[in-house]
Amino acid sequence: MTAAPPRTADGRELRVETQPSLPGLGGLYARGAAASGLIAAGRALPSIPGIGEARGPETRADASDGDLTLPDVAYRVGGVRTDDLERHLHDYQRLVHEPVGNTMPAGYLHVLTFPLTTGIMVRNDFPLPLLGMVHLANRVELRGPVTVGDVLEVRAWAENLRPHRRGVQVDLVAEVRRDAGDETEPPVWRGVSTHLAKGYFLEDGDGASEADRPRGQWTPPLPTGRWVLGPETGRAYAAVSGDRNPIHMSALSAKAFGFPRAIAHGMYSAARALADVGPGRGDAYRWTVEFAKPVLLPATVDVAITPEEGDGAGFSYVGWNARKGLRHFSGEVTPL
Amino acid sequence: MATRQTARAQSAGSAQAPRDAVVVGANRIPFARAGKKYADASNQEMFTAALEGLVARYGLQGERLGEVVGGAVLKHSRDFNLIRESVLGSSLSPNTPAYDLQQACATGLEATITIANKIRLGQVDSGIAGGADTISDAPVAVSEGLRRALLEAGHAKTWQARAKALARIRPADLKPLTPATDEPRTGLSMGEHQAITTARWGISREAQDEIALASHHHLAEAWDSGFFDDLVTPFRGLSRDDNMRPDSSAEKLAGLKPVFGRSLETPATMTAGNSTPLTDGASTVLLGSREWAESHDLPVLARFVDAETAAVDFVHGREGLLMAPVHAVPRLLARNGLTLEDFDFFEIHEAFASTVLTTLAAWEDADYGKNELGLSGALGTVDRSKLNVRGSSLAAGHPFAATGGRIVATAAKLVAEKAAETGKPARALVSVCAAGGLGATAVLESA
Numbered sequence: 007m008t009a010a011p012p013r014t015a016d017g018r019e020l021r022v023e024t025q026p027s028l029p030g031l032g033g034l035y036a037r038g039a040a041a042s043g044l045i046a047a048g049r050a051l052p053s054i055p056g057i058g059e060a061r062g063p064e065t066r067a068d069a070s071d072g073d074l075t076l077p078d079v080a081y082r083v084g085g086v087r088t089d090d091l092e093r094h095l096h097d098y099q100r101l102v103h104e105p106v107g108n109t110m111p112a113g114y115l116h117v118l119t120f121p122l123t124t125g126i127m128v129r130n131d132f133p134l135p136l137l138g139m140v141h142l143a144n145r146v147e148l149r150g151p152v153t154v155g156d157v158l159e160v161r162a163w164a165e166n167l168r169p170h171r172r173g174v175q176v177d178l179v180a181e182v183r184r185d186a187g188d189e190t191e192p193p194v195w196r197g198v199s200t201h202l203a204k205g206y207f208l209e210d211g212d213g214a215s216e217a218d219r220p221r222g223q224w225t226p227p228l229p230t231g232r233w234v235l236g237p238e239t240g241r242a243y244a245a246v247s248g249d250r251n252p253i254h255m256s257a258l259s260a261k262a263f264g265f266p267r268a269i270a271h272g273m274y275s276a277a278r279a280l281a282d283v284g285p286g287r288g289d290a291y292r293w294t295v296e297f298a299k300p301v302l303l304p305a306t307v308d309v310a311i312t313p314e315e316g317d318g319a320g321f322s323y324v325g326w327n328a329r330k331g332l333r334h335f336s337g338e339v340t341p342l
Numbered sequence: 343m344a345t346r347q348t349a350r351a352q353s354a355g356s357a358q359a360p361r362d363a364v365v366v367g368a369n370r371i372p373f374a375r376a377g378k379k380y381a382d383a384s385n386q387e388m389f390t391a392a393l394e395g396l397v398a399r400y401g402l403q404g405e406r407l408g409e410v411v412g413g414a415v416l417k418h419s420r421d422f423n424l425i426r427e428s429v430l431g432s433s434l435s436p437n438t439p440a441y442d443l444q445q446a447c448a449t450g451l452e453a454t455i456t457i458a459n460k461i462r463l464g465q466v467d468s469g470i471a472g473g474a475d476t477i478s479d480a481p482v483a484v485s486e487g488l489r490r491a492l493l494e495a496g497h498a499k500t501w502q503a504r505a506k507a508l509a510r511i512r513p514a515d516l517k518p519l520t521p522a523t524d525e526p527r528t529g530l531s532m533g534e535h536q537a538i539t540t541a542r543w544g545i546s547r548e549a550q551d552e553i554a555l556a557s558h559h560h561l562a563e564a565w566d567s568g569f570f571d572d573l574v575t576p577f578r579g580l581s582r583d584d585n586m587r588p589d590s591s592a593e594k595l596a597g598l599k600p601v602f603g604r605s606l607e608t609p610a611t612m613t614a615g616n617s618t619p620l621t622d623g624a625s626t627v628l629l630g631s632r633e634w635a636e637s638h639d640l641p642v643l644a645r646f647v648d649a650e651t652a653a654v655d656f657v658h659g660r661e662g663l664l665m666a667p668v669h670a671v672p673r674l675l676a677r678n679g680l681t682l683e684d685f686d687f688f689e690i691h692e693a694f695a696s697t698v699l700t701t702l703a704a705w706e707d708a709d710y711g712k713n714e715l716g717l718s719g720a721l722g723t724v725d726r727s728k729l730n731v732r733g734s735s736l737a738a739g740h741p742f743a744a745t746g747g748r749i750v751a752t753a754a755k756l757v758a759e760k761a762a763e764t765g766k767p768a769r770a771l772v773s774v775c776a777a778g779g780l781g782a783t784a785v786l787e788s789a
Contacts, residue, residue: 100486228541228659229534229538229659230528230658230659231529231530232528232529282527284527284657310659311657311659312659
């Protein structure tokens, strides 16, 4: 029972490849790491001593990078059962300070779809390296409550490869529908993650991008909350989300990717902010986040959750390092 | 039963107005800085000591009272019946019922409100309200990871399942957790929350230090003049509040470094000198109906007229954490047909000097009165010469649940003295802010 073929934002029709089940992330990361090493040697990881700036001979994308293309495929997994996820969901909820219950916050569905999205990124024909990619932004729409016991269909693909000042950016799209639901309906959950691959360039790209304009002087607002994040924060979210990217796991493994210390998962910060909004967000909401400076662990993050004026106007939020006056992330939560 | 007919009772449609609840007297132990004189005293020991002093002062040995109500903010799980256990350890009749109640720093005042209401309804004729808190003997908890593993191991039916549960314990789980005063929903300490409110209202460092200095001087004068002679019983070698600094000066206070609000864009103004210290202590207040007091040949200090609690939406910064009393008082005044002009004394709990100042500033602000309090303009001005005239928490210290009892005692005695002196009725307003965006307020009148 396959849906009408999904199309990307620019109208490209995708071939649907149905997978037997959601892949396990551990194996994907091993594959992703091996592939990334080949693709990215000397480019995405210029800080590794001994490799330098020269491009490795094994680089698959050719020197111009001009013909980088995304795979014309969408992964689909049907019949995804959630009845055994109660404990996992509750662990997630406790970690990101959501109230514990059987309704899935939007961030949990990101975790659920993440392996399939990652599966796209580790395909041999995916032109960019998984490791070393920078999560720039995320936008999610949750159109109604998804609860433990629901049987789901998940799809994932990549689209919208476009230039960025420091490389190229790509959107990873995931959709969740109720299995055997009406396929003409919009998905109950849809997430778009924007990632940057540094050091890659498109032939026709001017390198400019709305997400990377120089920021003006920024003055933090009065905080409404403060998060004290211990050094284990990355490992704790990795354990629940399955995202064991080495930049989150320890200072040592993060150093290999040019970070002085381990950094918090962006989606952990975004999920904490979503939780801080509280019941005012309702059952259906749009949740966006844009990441700025990474949160180096351990960290104290000041946050301001600001209700916007007017009924149903939602909330804006921002998190920053008060000592340095640096913004970590900002976004909005808007009831739908 | 009813001895007074009030307009309020009629408007509430009650056929019979409630009778009066009166404050007979009070007793507390001196408040001690954390980790000092009461370092090894438990909440139960402190509350029992305060209770026994009250029983001795008013000859209540063997007496069956209507109820004893109180609590502690920082409480061991074994103290589930803290107040009842204290009653059983006192010389009150063991047939005196008791229960624990907790509303953060408003615990003591809320306990007083509860007893007063039961007396007014005729459900009890007498009662004792109070509270105790110790920082020195605070519970230390195990980490969430260790707790869950231990509970799971305890529930396990086989040794394999038990071993599996225990195997989940990680070294980091073994670190003990001490109680924090952080707001659970925001992660900001009470001081940091108040620093934000202080910044919003633009309260100066000098104005805060002035409040702190007045608190120390007023409390010292009160001790020296014997005001607390019939309100305090010595405990563990302490006969006066040991946080009090009678020789404090504006210069000394000005020399202290700010401790809260240091990461805000505005200059930090809150110091250890203009914030309350962590303190140990316990307090009690004896209330009764007029008939009960008379039949037991006991004095009457004040009538507990009415009370109002409030809560504010502080989580997203809509209102300051400690600003709930600002909202409670206008409702309390309106219901009783009173204005700020009608009071002889204002007892505003000094959680921080700036809490008092942001409260006063909010009441004086016409826009705030209109937009936030729903009034036609500013609520009014508090005459500073009537404010915390016998000192407050900055000088005495603030053992959370014990503060309400201290303040009610002071307010009751103040109106009694004033009425005796002038021959005219006197009235006091009590305001206590609390964690969780809560606040409790009350009106007392000379009896």
